[in-house]
Amino acid sequence: MVAVLSVLVPFVPHRPEHIVPYAAYVQWSPAHRLWQGQATLVEPFQSFAFAAGAGFRVPVGTGVTLMPLRHPYEAALQARSLAATTGHPVVAGFGPGAQVFQQQLLGAPYRSQLGAVREYVTAVRRMLDGEPAEQDGAYFPMHTGLHPLPTPPVEVGLGVLRPRMAELAGELADVAISWLTSADYLGEVVLPALRAGAAAAGRPAPRLVAMVPMALARPDRDPVRLALASNSGHLRMPHYRDMLRRSGIETDPQDLEAGAKALLAGQAFLYGGVEELAASIRAYWAAGVDEVVVNLTGVHQLHGPQATLAELDLIVRAAA
Structure with a gap:
């Protein structure tokens, strides 16, 4: 593929019409x-x-x-x-x-x-x-x-963070879906486990989808605040913290700011200029990811819907 x-x-809708601008964007863009x-x-x-x-x-x-x-x-x-x-x-x-x-x-x-x-x-x-x-x-x-x-057609996806679930997805699912996972971790840990599970079941490996949180660098922005706005809940969850530890990113639920800095250093949260983000997205594809999903949750939380849609278009067109 x-x-x-x-x-x-990039938010939890309070009313269904709130997602319409994003559906319209997908209809009219390369997304x-x-x-x-x-x-x-x-x-x-x-x-x-x-x-x-x-x-x-x-x-x-x-x-x-x-x-x-x-x-x-x-x-x-x-x-x-x-x-x-x-x-x-x-x-x-x-x-x-x-x-x-x-x-x-x-x-x-x-x-x-x-x-x-x-x-x-x-x-x-x-x-x-x-x-x-x-x-x-x-x-x-x-x-x-x-x-x-x-x-x-409906493809059945399975959320995958760690090797054993990845093996099960390889055996049963059409799509494996990751969240907050670095390109290196997906290429070195998740994909081999997916392929092993698929081989054991005698079937092709499922597609791999990566939900990737990111934000454009701008002079008035704090990347740590953006990473926290996007992922503070995940930094408290044991299964996410274990996955991050396996990928070399140490976190502590008592020190979320340090965890956000670790996400940035470990490339689990992407921050940079538009060409840097486009290059990082291509690194996911090079690692074997089939579909990268641009996640601008932090941008939406801190800078609102108009900034989010404008930023989304810059990133999608640069990477696509």
Whole structure:
């Protein structure tokens, strides 16, 4: 596949119309796909459908929605409905979420993170393939499928930070989706694990998508503040901190400013001139990433929507 560049909605929408400028941008620019992460205000499947109803029908992806929020049947139904609504292929990305989130919604974390993900992704993929999900699992026992409906294809994605989940994605998923991961870590750790899992299953390795936080350097900007505005929550989460440690980036939840500086030094948060950012994006492609997603969350938080859209266009056109 030719390497492509896509766009993340850089905020959690309070109203579905808030994402329309980004859908319009994807429709009119070289950007390939519009992505949203999990949201607990306006739900991403519904805001994507709203944008399609407003006339902006573009390829979309969820990267990632959290398994405790929806049963696999509902997940497959929502993803297929979105493909029917947009008229474009959909990447439906899923992940188990943090264990504290599982505790809050389910009463206890999944006993096996990998086991729960295996059952979930297997069930969703089978139903999207038009087959019944027949499994007597520990987490998602199911004996049913979706009614037939012709739609554009839906790819099942899996959020991947560490090698064991990458191996599982290689075995089961169509797309592996990373967040806050450096190009070097993806090329040296994640991709070999993806390929190993795929080889063990006798199938091609899934595509690799990287959600990359970044910002243009400007005289009135503080890169540490931008990195914090984009990723302070991630710097507190054990699974993100473990992934960052494996990639040589040490963080401490008691010292978020030091963690933000480490993100910048380790190239997990990109900061520089437009040509520097374009070169860094190309480094992801060179490392084996198929799709780089421009994440300007920090810019939006600190400088607002107009600055974000203008900056997005500069970066996309320079890199594309």
